[in-house]
Amino acid sequence: MSVKSKWTDLQPRILSAVVMLLVGGGAIWAGGLAFHLLVSVVAGLMVWELARMLGPKETGSPIWLGLLGGAVTFGVVFLPPDARLPVLIAPIIVGLSSFKQGRLIWSAYMALILLACYSALALRGGAGLFWIGWLAAVVVMSDVAGYFAGRLLGGPKFWPKVSPKKTWSGTVAGWIGAAFVGYWFFENSRADESLILISVITAFAAQMGDIAESAIKRKYGVKDSSNLIPGHGGFLDRFDGFLGALLLVLIAGQFLAFLPEVR
Incomplete structure (x- = not known):
């Protein structure tokens, strides 16, 4: 691969990333309805992309499934806690x-998408x-560090049968980047030093989310989940790492104090 071809997607990736940073960062900062709406819309688009990739029996199915996924994501937090899991499961069965x-x-x-999006709403709320700022920073930093290290250093593949482009150099660089994020948040808050290790674990969960989506695309012969985001593909391509990280936080939070207390 020539140097030029190796970086052909860099400019659209950067431009799209700036737009996503402004929109997503603004919604995270604002919280409330703005964040709630954004997560619901992204959930619906990811469900639409997933349904398209799997080859539904009817061409209109991805649209109504996406609308259903977005509507459930929006409404579930208003329900009593005991009713939330059954409601999140319902679109899967339907x-x-x-x-x-x-x-x-x-x-x-589908369970991963809905549970992760619910986790995002619960974490911010x-x-x-x-x-939520820490988690976003960990996922973004691990992705950026992995992207540049993988392109610059190359080397052995992490899991070539599933994700041919992911290298060990990029994977480890993602862990290092996440550790730096954890250290920064530790130094600038009252969280304890365990946040550094937790950040690395969360980055690994994000990488597993990326690999899971890569496995689906490889199975169905799809390059990108859609072309909605220039340079990134679709929303599943962009947010697969967030899905893995958010699911980890949701599950771990149910059984142990996964996140150090911030006073």
């Missing part, structure tokens, strides 16, 4: 009849700006 094959993938990845 969508099963839309596919002749790939039902297991639909069920697993319950834990506040600090923790």
Whole structure:
């Protein structure tokens, strides 16, 4: 691969990233309805992309499934806690009849999307700006560090059968970048030093989210989940790492004090 071809997607990636940073950062900062709406719209678009990739029986199915996913994401936080999980599961069951094959993938990845988006709303609404900002910084830094290290250093592939472009150099660089983010948040808050290790674990979860989506695209012969974001592909391509990280935070938060207390 020539040097020029290696970086052909850099300019559109940067421009798209700036737009996403402004929109996403503004919604995270504002919280409330702005963040709630943004997460719901992104959830609906990711569900639409997933349904398209799996080859539904009817061409209109991805649209109504995406609308359903977005609506459930928006409404679930207003329900009593005991009713939330059944409501999040309902769109998965409803969508099963839309596919002749790939039902297991639909069920697993649809659950990932909805639970992760619920986690984002719960994290911003319950834990506040600090923790959602930390998680976003960890995922973005690990992705950026991995992208540049992988392109510049190359080397052995991390999991060539599933994600041919992901290298060990990029993976480790992502962990290092996440550790720096954790250290910065530790130094500038009252969180304890365990946040550095937690940041690395969260970066690994984000990388697993990326690999899971890569496996689906490879199975169905799809390069990108869509072309909605120039230089990045689709919303699943861009936010797959967030899905893995958010699911980790949601599950770990149910069983142990995963995030250090910030006083």
